[in-house]
Amino acid sequence: MAKEVGKDRFGDFYIDGGKVRKRREWRGVADTLYDYSRWLGIMMTLGKFVMKPRNVKAMFRYRWMANYLAVPMMVDRHTQGLRGEYLRICHEEQDLVINDVAQLLDNLFRGDRRIGNDTEFSKKVVLVDENEMTAVMMGFPTLKCLSRETPSTYVSVLLNQHAAEHYIDVAQEFGLAGDVCPMPEAEAGVSIDDDAPVLGACAIQCNTTCDGSLLGNGVISRRLELEDGIPVFQLAAPLRHREDDVQEYAAQEIRNAIAFIEKHTGETWDWKAYFECARRVNYATRCRQEWLEMNRTPYPQVFGSNLALYTETNYMAICGRIPAFERADRRISKLAQQAYAKKKMAAKEYRHRAIIWGVQSHYYMDFLVWLLNCWGIVPLTDMLSMVSTRELVEEDTPENRETAIYDMAWLTENMIMRNRTHGGYKVLLDELWEFTEQFNADMVILWEHMSCKALTGMHGMFEERARELGVNLVWVTHDLFDPRIISRQGVRDQINNYMRTVMREEPLDPSLEVLHDEESW
Amino acid sequence: MTHTDKRLGGECDLKDLKHLIYFEKLLLEANNELVQRAKAEGDVCVAYTCENTPEPLLNLSGAFSARLRAPRTGSMEVATYYLTSFLCEYSRALLERAIEGGYSFADCIITPDGCSMMNRCVENMELLKTMGRDNPGFFWEYMEIPMKGDDNGLNLYVLQCKNHILKPLAEHYGVDVSDAAIRRAVAEHNRVCELIRAIGDYRKGPRPAITGYEFHILTLATYVCPKRLIIDRLEETLEELKTREPLAEDAYRARVVVVGSEVDDLDFIKLVEDSGAYVCADRFCYGSLPGRDPIPLTEDEDALTQICRRYMDRGGCPRYMDMPKMTGRRAYVAALAKEYGADGIIYEQMKFCDPWAYEKMLGAHILREDFGYPVLAVDRPYAIASSGQMRTRVQAFVESIEIKKLQKEGDANG
Numbered sequence: 001m002a003k004e005v006g007k008d009r010f011g012d013f014y015i016d017g018g019k020v021r022k023r024r025e026w027r028g029v030a031d032t033l034y035d036y037s038r039w040l041g042i043m044m045t046l047g048k049f050v051m052k053p054r055n056v057k058a059m060f061r062y063r064w065m066a067n068y069l070a071v072p073m074m075v076d077r078h079t080q081g082l083r084g085e086y087l088r089i090c091h092e093e094q095d096l097v098i099n100d101v102a103q104l105l106d107n108l109f110r111g112d113r114r115i116g117n118d119t120e121f122s123k124k125v126v127l128v129d130e131n132e133m134t135a136v137m138m139g140f141p142t143l144k145c146l147s148r149e150t151p152s153t154y155v156s157v158l159l160n161q162h163a164a165e166h167y168i169d170v171a172q173e174f175g176l177a178g179d180v181c182p183m184p185e186a187e188a189g190v191s192i193d194d195d196a197p198v199l200g201a202c203a204i205q206c207n208t209t210c211d212g213s214l215l216g217n218g219v220i221s222r223r224l225e226l227e228d229g230i231p232v233f234q235l236a237a238p239l240r241h242r243e244d245d246v247q248e249y250a251a252q253e254i255r256n257a258i259a260f261i262e263k264h265t266g267e268t269w270d271w272k273a274y275f276e277c278a279r280r281v282n283y284a285t286r287c288r289q290e291w292l293e294m295n296r297t298p299y300p301q302v303f304g305s306n307l308a309l310y311t312e313t314n315y316m317a318i319c320g321r322i323p324a325f326e327r328a329d330r331r332i333s334k335l336a337q338q339a340y341a342k343k344k345m346a347a348k349e350y351r352h353r354a355i356i357w358g359v360q361s362h363y364y365m366d367f368l369v370w371l372l373n374c375w376g377i378v379p380l381t382d383m384l385s386m387v388s389t390r391e392l393v394e395e396d397t398p399e400n401r402e403t404a405i406y407d408m409a410w411l412t413e414n415m416i417m418r419n420r421t422h423g424g425y426k427v428l429l430d431e432l433w434e435f436t437e438q439f440n441a442d443m444v445i446l447w448e449h450m451s452c453k454a455l456t457g458m459h460g461m462f463e464e465r466a467r468e469l470g471v472n473l474v475w476v477t478h479d480l481f482d483p484r485i486i487s488r489q490g491v492r493d494q495i496n497n498y499m500r501t502v503m504r505e506e507p508l509d510p511s512l513e514v515l516h517d518e519e520s521w
Numbered sequence: 522m523t524h525t526d527k528r529l530g531g532e533c534d535l536k537d538l539k540h541l542i543y544f545e546k547l548l549l550e551a552n553n554e555l556v557q558r559a560k561a562e563g564d565v566c567v568a569y570t571c572e573n574t575p576e577p578l579l580n581l582s583g584a585f586s587a588r589l590r591a592p593r594t595g596s597m598e599v600a601t602y603y604l605t606s607f608l609c610e611y612s613r614a615l616l617e618r619a620i621e622g623g624y625s626f627a628d629c630i631i632t633p634d635g636c637s638m639m640n641r642c643v644e645n646m647e648l649l650k651t652m653g654r655d656n657p658g659f660f661w662e663y664m665e666i667p668m669k670g671d672d673n674g675l676n677l678y679v680l681q682c683k684n685h686i687l688k689p690l691a692e693h694y695g696v697d698v699s700d701a702a703i704r705r706a707v708a709e710h711n712r713v714c715e716l717i718r719a720i721g722d723y724r725k726g727p728r729p730a731i732t733g734y735e736f737h738i739l740t741l742a743t744y745v746c747p748k749r750l751i752i753d754r755l756e757e758t759l760e761e762l763k764t765r766e767p768l769a770e771d772a773y774r775a776r777v778v779v780v781g782s783e784v785d786d787l788d789f790i791k792l793v794e795d796s797g798a799y800v801c802a803d804r805f806c807y808g809s810l811p812g813r814d815p816i817p818l819t820e821d822e823d824a825l826t827q828i829c830r831r832y833m834d835r836g837g838c839p840r841y842m843d844m845p846k847m848t849g850r851r852a853y854v855a856a857l858a859k860e861y862g863a864d865g866i867i868y869e870q871m872k873f874c875d876p877w878a879y880e881k882m883l884g885a886h887i888l889r890e891d892f893g894y895p896v897l898a899v900d901r902p903y904a905i906a907s908s909g910q911m912r913t914r915v916q917a918f919v920e921s922i923e924i925k926k927l928q929k930e931g932d933a934n935g
Binding site: 188218 | 663684880
């Protein structure tokens with residue numbers, strides 16, 4: 001038990017074959033008390049949630065709800081080894097995301113025809129995809145923008161590595177090929193299994209990340225529109241998003257989506273609300289850029305899986321609509337500046353500076369924490385965090401209203417992941433090496449999500465460029481939602497093998513090298 | 522000369538089509554005899570890969586299109602290194618052939634981001650400088666194409682065709698891209714389509730005069746050869762069919778529509794027919810339905826817009842994501858099955874093809890449950906050769922159709 005950073009043997013905390021770890025971490029009096037108080041805060045959030053009878057009913061109706069028992073464990077996985085400002089930054093990010101998801105669940109069950117069946121509330125709900133930029137909702141402050149896939153599959157897998165397996169199997173038993181991306185596959189499985197809440201005045205789907213997500217939407221919209229009677233608009237975001245000659249198409253899609261929402265909800269677009277959201281989006285962008293600037297120095301402060309998860313939530317799911325995220329941005333920036341001024345480090349030694357590229361493994365989101373603690377590899381930034389930095393117009397003028405349509409279109413085109421996996425090889429391949437240089441990185445950890453065709457289709461070129469530039473490129477292959485294909489230890493072994501055989505290094509914490517966490521949440 | 526054809530499971534004498542071997546030979550090489558002739562005559566070869574690229578625009582005067590195939594594909598190891606084994610074999614086979622220098626006859630390549638795999642395939646071709654080394658005019662163009670059939674999509678289509686097809690062809694090779702030139706290209710395109718349609722009509726009825734395999738060869742040739750150079754032989758073939766003795770009614774055991782992803786493999790249709798199923802309609806990428814629908818033009822609107830609208834409206838690619846397109850795809854298959862008198866439907870998908878993986882799953886259920894057709898859903902490699910597994914599955918499907926027919930007859934007889 002150690003107060004100092006890097007004194008613990010974290011591998012000793014694991015129980016072979018267990019779901020949870022042996023005990024909580026001792027971080028010194030102040031940090032342990034802080035961590036414990038935040039843990040209690042999470043328990044209160046969960047307690048408030050289950051106090052409502054409809055939410056208890058939902059626990060028994062929806063198979064995926066059982067995964068939410070693992071919420072505190074997920075936070076513990078991400079705070080491993082953290083002290084001081086790092087611990088607080090992590091809690092700022094994680095706790096807010098948890099609170100947001102709890103509210104999302106509560107709202108879903110309130111309007112769900114099978115659970116709360118609040119029909120008036122349901123009329124104010126617009127359903128969106130899991131991985132969808134919610135820019136078209138920035139001007140509808142009185143409507144609820146809810147994603148069913150976020151809690152049923154996306155967050156579920158973050159909580160419990162095995163959460164999606166059942167739905168993947170359902171989709172394959174229905175006839176879907178087993179080689180497609182397991183994320184839309186699992187989402188389609190939820191729909192086939194009829195295991196999603198049914199509510200809403202209408203739905204906005206989008207060709208979010210890939211061919212798979214575009215096609216998976218077809219399964220969902222078929223049930224939504226043809227069986228549940230909920231009209232669906234398919235928002236087509238251009239793939240070649242850096243080209244000038246697709247922007248008018250993208251803008252018109254935004255106009256059409258807004259008109260569709262107005263038609264089916266009876267609400268009208270509110271420009272005042274939109275520009276307020278745009279201002280918050282800009283603030284979030286400036287904060288993210290400030291954090292990334294720090295990460296170019298020897299003392300990075302806001303990095304790793306927390307950065308990716310927080311950016312994904314704040315950038316896409318929130319999109320300036322919830323003021324609490326602006327307050328969190330401010331607190332995180334303040335903490336980061338404090339730690340930076342003191343030249344603080346999150347591990348006892350930083351051996352390698354790495355850019356994390358590609359599509360991360362959902363069932364092992366805290367892998368970057370392990371990477372730092374086990375091998376001293378600092379994940380400076382990741383592909384999901386390298387999103388749009390364009391400033392949106394904030395002032396309500398007739399000209400700006402027109403520009404704002406293009407801003408929303410730009411954001412929608414530049415959704416997380418697809419802003420890199422689509423749009424030509426420049427955004428995926430060429431810009432990686434630019435970032436490697438800007439961040440002074442000596443290593444690239446390249447998540448190879450094996451069924452992501454857009455990513456694996458550049459496999460050979462990644463290797464050739466890395467060789468030309470003398471960058472250490474480490475492939476980490478996985479199957480996104482399905483640990484049966486490559487386990488967490490399988491993921492770790494790819495790093496272990498590279499570090500021992502190529503880099504000829506010994507781990508910082510050897511107890512973490514092999515962990516029997518196959519059954520863990 | 523006649524031959525006894527046992528492909529369809531029964532005895533049938535069909536007189537050989539005069540030009541069939543010639544067309545088969547054309548399909549043995551991407552750089553076939555007619556491509557070489559057109560090049561020698563000074564035409565620009567426009568290579569493309571996706572059915573969503575409007576073909577008439579690639580066949581303006583002085584240019585001709587060649588849709589890329591990789592006939593006689595063997596090893597794909599180098600392409601697999603670049604693309605991994607998780608990309609479809611069509612994309613890997615094309616990249617392998619490009620690395621081998623098999624497409625050096627092309628003067629440019631135009632490709633839409635139809636699917637991620639084709640996009641990555643062509644991008645790798647570009648990054649590896651597989652084409653155009655000795656041709657300063659060579660260009661690579663990537664297009665955005667609509668994902669929905671609406672006015673916004675049409676505007677995009679038109680703009681993209683202007684910027685990524687017409688403009689570079691004019692600038693790099695001086696091709697005439699005027700409305701009049703486009704109309705001339707459409708006229709030639711339509712002549713080919715009308716011939717293929719007319720030939721394809723001989724598949725209708727209980728005694729078809731052409732096998733699915735023969736028809737597939739003719740259709741494929743129209744995608745990979747300069748159109749002007751095959752019209753005469755297609756015309757002769759059509760004339761020939763008018764007097765050709767059709768197949769006997771018992772020459773096949775079931776009639777099927779083949780639906781699905783890219784099929785440029787002669788052996789696949791052959792294997793299906795060898796297993797006793799007559800392929801009466803070809804609704805797949807590289808097929809004639811709807812790929813060989815003529816494009817009617819009016820004088821009150823520019824030809825480019827009309828072509829794009831036609832491509833968008835008829836487009837059956839699963840990447841079209843709006844509900845009318847999705848439901849329309851399955852209704853179209855059902856309509857074809859009815860028009861061509863099919864007993865069943867084979868949904869095929871090239872392994873690792875995401876769009877068709879989903880479409881096959883939904884289409885198979887919908888055609889079976891909503892339209893009442895027996896459906897076989899299979900995935901397949903790019904080059905199937907004589908796969909025993911596939912043969913067994915098709916044979917079992919044919920038997921199941923026969924059993925259903927017998928059951929129906931039994932029910933009807935009380």
